[in-house]
Amino acid sequence: MLCRASLCRLAAASAATKTASKTAWWLNPATRPDPLRCSHSGAGIGGSSSAGSDTHDLSTHVSSDGTTPMMVDVGHKTASRRSATARTRVRLPPDVINKMNVVGGEVVGKKGPIFTTAIIAGVLGAKNTSSLIPFCHPLPIEDCKVDMELTEGNFVIQIDCTVRVTHKTGVEMEAMTGASVAALTVYDMLKGLSHDIVIESTQLLAKEGGKRPYSRAGQPADAPSKT
Numbered sequence: 001m002l003c004r005a006s007l008c009r010l011a012a013a014s015a016a017t018k019t020a021s022k023t024a025w026w027l028n029p030a031t032r033p034d035p036l037r038c039s040h041s042g043a044g045i046g047g048s049s050s051a052g053s054d055t056h057d058l059s060t061h062v063s064s065d066g067t068t069p070m071m072v073d074v075g076h077k078t079a080s081r082r083s084a085t086a087r088t089r090v091r092l093p094p095d096v097i098n099k100m101n102v103v104g105g106e107v108v109g110k111k112g113p114i115f116t117t118a119i120i121a122g123v124l125g126a127k128n129t130s131s132l133i134p135f136c137h138p139l140p141i142e143d144c145k146v147d148m149e150l151t152e153g154n155f156v157i158q159i160d161c162t163v164r165v166t167h168k169t170g171v172e173m174e175a176m177t178g179a180s181v182a183a184l185t186v187y188d189m190l191k192g193l194s195h196d197i198v199i200e201s202t203q204l205l206a207k208e209g210g211k212r213p214y215s216r217a218g219q220p221a222d223a224p225s226k227t
Helices: 004-027 114-127 172-190
Strands: 037-039 055-057 080-091 101-103 106-109 143-151 156-167 198-208
Touching: 080 172, 106 114, 114 143, 114 156, 114 172, 143 172, 156 172, 172 198
Parallel strands: none
Antiparallel strands: 037 055, 080 156, 080 198, 101 106, 143 156
16 A cells, blocks of 8 residues: 555656646647747647738747747837727626716716726836736836726726837837726726626727737727827
């Protein structure tokens, strides 16, 4: 009969074997995708992409042997004006809507002014993006605006965060983080009324500057802030 110490060693060895098998595809050059590529056609990492698909190389965020994640070196780039706008939607259940106080465009709850608090939190979130997302570069943000409004009959709080900087890399992650943190703050301010509040989506609306400007359908390339 095995003693307790032996059983513990066997369990640890089994767990290590399972972990190794899960990561073997990445560590084994024969099975790891090379080069690492992502296809918008739906093939995914390591899959085959159809002709004409929008494919981008992901290997800039890993070492040359594909085993170590790393920050992209932007030292050789030229600083330029860059901006990005992201949007997060928060859907409110009827019981929250019926208990909200809307005063002059501000939503007031038991914890205080919800929009004002969320706007401040969103700006703080955007400024601290590099502390939250491992390979984001610390950026000297020059402008950050968070706009909030009630839409769809007050059932949805729409949050837009626009960030601008003059630097060697873009600010789309800062915009998305700012919008996301503002949404989380809305949840925190209203969770005493309901836990059925849903943060539905966070998406990039537009980015300007750099090699790949982007604009979602119906949005200007540099979506202006409302304030």
